[in-house]
Amino acid sequence: MVLGTPLFYECHFVRTATDRLVYRFRFRVPDRKSFCCGNQCSDCVLLRPKG
Numbered sequence: 876m877v878l879g880t881p882l883f884y885e886c887h888f889v890r891t892a893t894d895r896l897v898y899r900f901r902f903r904v905p906d907r908k909s910f911c912c913g914n915q916c917s918d919c920v921l922l923r924p925k926g
Contacts, residue, residue, distance in 0.1 A: 880904055880905075880909070881904070881905060882902050882903065882904060883902070883903045883904070883905070884900060884901065884902050884903070885899075885900070885901045885903065886898055886899070886900050887899045908920055
């Protein structure tokens with residue numbers, strides 16, 4: 876991970892187990908590319924303005 880990258884979380888109810896509630900948490904980063912794959916994509920991070 877890169878310092879300063881925003882994280883998002885999702886919380887979903889899964890089931891009730893005996894005397895407990897079970898939830899699923901997922902921590903996610905934005906769906907935007909964060910690296911250069913070398914395929915000369917139009918949304919390459921190397922072409923993105925700095926800032």
